[in-house]
Amino acid sequence: MPSPRVSAFSIEADKVIKFLLAEFSKLQTGRASAAIVEHVEVEAYGHRQQLKTLAGITIQDARTIVIQPWDHSVLSNVEKALQTANLGTSPVNDGSVLRINLPPMSEERRKEITKVVQKLAEEAKITLRQHRQAALDRIKTEEKDEDARFTQQDDLQKVVDKTNLQIEELRKKKEQEVMTV
Numbered sequence: 001m002p003s004p005r006v007s008a009f010s011i012e013a014d015k016v017i018k019f020l021l022a023e024f025s026k027l028q029t030g031r032a033s034a035a036i037v038e039h040v041e042v043e044a045y046g047h048r049q050q051l052k053t054l055a056g057i058t059i060q061d062a063r064t065i066v067i068q069p070w071d072h073s074v075l076s077n078v079e080k081a082l083q084t085a086n087l088g089t090s091p092v093n094d095g096s097v098l099r100i101n102l103p104p105m106s107e108e109r110r111k112e113i114t115k116v117v118q119k120l121a122e123e124a125k126i127t128l129r130q131h132r133q134a135a136l137d138r139i140k141t142e143e144k145d146e147d148a149r150f151t152q153q154d155d156l157q158k159v160v161d162k163t164n165l166q167i168e169e170l171r172k173k174k175e176q177e178v179m180t181v
Contacts, residue, residue, distance in 0.1 A: 005142070006155045009135040013128060013163040020124040020167065024174045027113055032059045032102055037067065042081040044074040054078065065100040072096065113178045121171035125164060132160050 002010070025035035038052035051057065055069040055078060067082070069075050079098055082091040088109065091098040105113075135156055143149040 002155050003139075003143075003148075003152045005135055005138050006152055006159060009131060009156055010159050012131040012135075013159055016124050016127050016131070017163065017166055017170070020120060020170060023120050024117065024170065027116060027174070027178070029105075029113070029174075029177050029180075031062055032065045032100075034059065034065065036087065036102075037065060037082065037085070037100065040081050040085045042074065042078050044077050051078065051081065060099070063102045063104075065102070067091070067098040067100070068096065069098075110178050114175050117171055117174045117178060121167050124167050128160065128163055128167070132156065 025033070026039060027036075034052075034057040038050065038057055040051045041048045042051050042054055044054055051067065054071070054074055055067045058066045058068070060066050067078060069078050075093065075096075075098070079091050079093050082098065082100065087100065087102075089100055089103055091100050136153065139149055139152045139156065143152060
């Protein structure tokens with residue numbers, strides 16, 4: 001049974017993986033996905049809110065995202081937020097819904113996104129190392145039994161190695177998805 005310190009670290013490692021997956025889902029891969037726009041911040045009703053709380057987001061086809069605000073009075077605010085979101089395209093406003101037609105991705109754009117994927121994966125590894133260091137410090141200061149301390153450090157390293165492997169697999173999978181035409 002892992003120690004409470006190693007268990008706490010495992011929870012933090014899972015959070016790092018979930019965050020990385022959420023960040024990867026926001027990246028455009030050439031196919032329409034609600035995740036590309038749902039986190040766009042929109043100024044509405046005096047507050048900044050995520051688009052998914054203000055509108056229905058549907059996928060019309062492989063390259064078209066349709067956004068239908070539930071309150072038509074925020075349509076122009078949503079349009080403005082999407083224009084500043086740097087999606088590589090502008091929304092088309094037909095008066096009741098906004099359509100985003102994603103252009104086919106160029107080789108150059110795919111390479112740019114691959115660099116972003118690598119950067120996000122590296123940031124996840126850095127965060128994991130910071131959590132590992134904090135856990136190691138707790139083990140060294142709180143555990144008096146030397147054998148138990150070494151066992152916990154070994155268990156901690158196994159979780160770190162497993163999580164780093166997961167990050168690498170996710171990175172490779174996302175890079176492959178981005179580079180697939």
